Amino acid sequence: MKSCKKKYLAVDYFFDELSADQKIQYESHLDTCEACQQTLADLEGTATLAKQYRRQQPDKKFLKNYHDQLQTQFVSAKKTSSPFEKLIDIFFRTPSIPVRLAQAVALLLLGIFIGRNVIWKSDFTTTPLLPNQNSYYTLNEDLLLKNYLQEAEMVLLDVSNLNPVEDQKIISNLIQSTKYIYLLQKTILLKDQASELENFQLMELLNQIELILLEIYNLDEHAPPDALNEIKQHLKRSYLLMEIKSIAQQDI
Amino acid sequence: MNDELKLVKKAKQGDQHAFGKLVQQYQNKILYLAFDLVGNYTDAQDIAQNTFLQAFKNIAYFRDEASFSTWIYRIATNAAIDFQRSRKRRRQIFINQSKYEDEDSPYLENIADPDVSIIKNLEDHDLKKLIADLVEQLSPQQRAAFMLKFFHDKKTDEIAEIIDCNPATVRGHLLRATTKLRKMLKDER
Numbered sequence: 279m280k281s282c283k284k285k286y287l288a289v290d291y292f293f294d295e296l297s298a299d300q301k302i303q304y305e306s307h308l309d310t311c312e313a314c315q316q317t318l319a320d321l322e323g324t325a326t327l328a329k330q331y332r333r334q335q336p337d338k339k340f341l342k343n344y345h346d347q348l349q350t351q352f353v354s355a356k357k358t359s360s361p362f363e364k365l366i367d368i369f370f371r372t373p374s375i376p377v378r379l380a381q382a383v384a385l386l387l388l389g390i391f392i393g394r395n396v397i398w399k400s401d402f403t404t405t406p407l408l409p410n411q412n413s414y415y416t417l418n419e420d421l422l423l424k425n426y427l428q429e430a431e432m433v434l435l436d437v438s439n440l441n442p443v444e445d446q447k448i449i450s451n452l453i454q455s456t457k458y459i460y461l462l463q464k465t466i467l468l469k470d471q472a473s474e475l476e477n478f479q480l481m482e483l484l485n486q487i488e489l490i491l492l493e494i495y496n497l498d499e500h501a502p503p504d505a506l507n508e509i510k511q512h513l514k515r516s517y518l519l520m521e522i523k524s525i526a527q528q529d530i
Numbered sequence: 531m532n533d534e535l536k537l538v539k540k541a542k543q544g545d546q547h548a549f550g551k552l553v554q555q556y557q558n559k560i561l562y563l564a565f566d567l568v569g570n571y572t573d574a575q576d577i578a579q580n581t582f583l584q585a586f587k588n589i590a591y592f593r594d595e596a597s598f599s600t601w602i603y604r605i606a607t608n609a610a611i612d613f614q615r616s617r618k619r620r621r622q623i624f625i626n627q628s629k630y631e632d633e634d635s636p637y638l639e640n641i642a643d644p645d646v647s648i649i650k651n652l653e654d655h656d657l658k659k660l661i662a663d664l665v666e667q668l669s670p671q672q673r674a675a676f677m678l679k680f681f682h683d684k685k686t687d688e689i690a691e692i693i694d695c696n697p698a699t700v701r702g703h704l705l706r707a708t709t710k711l712r713k714m715l716k717d718e719r
Contacts, residue, residue, distance in 0.1 A: 285705065286698065286702070286705065289686065289701040289704050290686065290701070293679070293685075293686065295685060295686055317705060317708075320705075320708035320709060320711070320712050321704075321708050323708070323711070323712065324707070324711055325680060327711075328680035330657055331657055331681070333562060333565065334565075334658065336561075336565075340571060340575075344557070344561065344575050344578070345557060348553055348554075348579065348582060349550075351579070351583075352549055352550045352553045489612075489615065489616060493615060508670070508671065511671075511694075511695075515694060
């Protein structure tokens, strides 16, 4: 049986998401197209199974515990708040226009004060990303965070630019390269350091980098192009490259 | 303005009580969605709690052009997809653990033809195993599209927004899943 380009319309037809005109046109096509008839039968069979399917239910104790935890975390906020809470509401959460104006003026004055008394009187310094960055210098030069981030950015940029169909060889070369293996090892070492320093922001970033690197590393030699495409999508969705760039620009 | 929109508006302004109401409205739906995507309630609970935490942190950035439902489903689906990826990674590194029981498949004996009336004969247990086997073979995105369509009644366009792809890709995922299901039944017959 030949495949039919219109079989994708079967999905919209089956779930009643076609316009009236499209529906009439597709019904007349259906009369003569075996591929679409089969597709429709598959959808119908699957929907029938789905209707019969009874999802395994969690036990009552588990569900109660889950609800209680959410209740504590989010729901139990009192509607009537204390006078202090009300002040917070008025000034910060739901400020009216005059309060917003007052806030803007106060911020402006604060900015002028800081500008005059802090910035112009001392060298411009920014908060370091790591609370105790000295510990990084006890390691090999390569483990300096800035160098690491540059390397990670370069490797991930390579990945995001790969063409899964044409560059199969480049992928296997990349994951076998010493550069790649070192980067993985450094990620793990830096994660340990970030954990000791309780720098959760950095840990989260390193976790994400490690996850992507391992996903590529675990790619089978004959992995279909879809597999790399998914990793590329994951990379895109995580905004990792943007995050690396923004952290690398900080004074680390 | 409907009730949900009012609650969302208040929650965006920092009203935690309103956010709590939204949590109550979605707590079970998100738990079940996470369960459908990861296959067990312990991980599903973590994913659901993280989803609400992310939503709480980012509610101020929620833009009204999408519905709150789509937005929260999107957070949950992404969290579940990321979880599945990390689980896959762990499996590859350590031990290849099978999540589902490796039993014989008695449901297959009942099915001579993937015909609707015969499918009705499937026992509850067999059906659960069939669906579990099917979703194990799907990629995280295909699994999400399949579950959102057949078990959460989402429209194709909404699924596309939730899993961040175009509607044509969602249709492709759904067709691949249904074809796979037919083949699973046919191959074992």
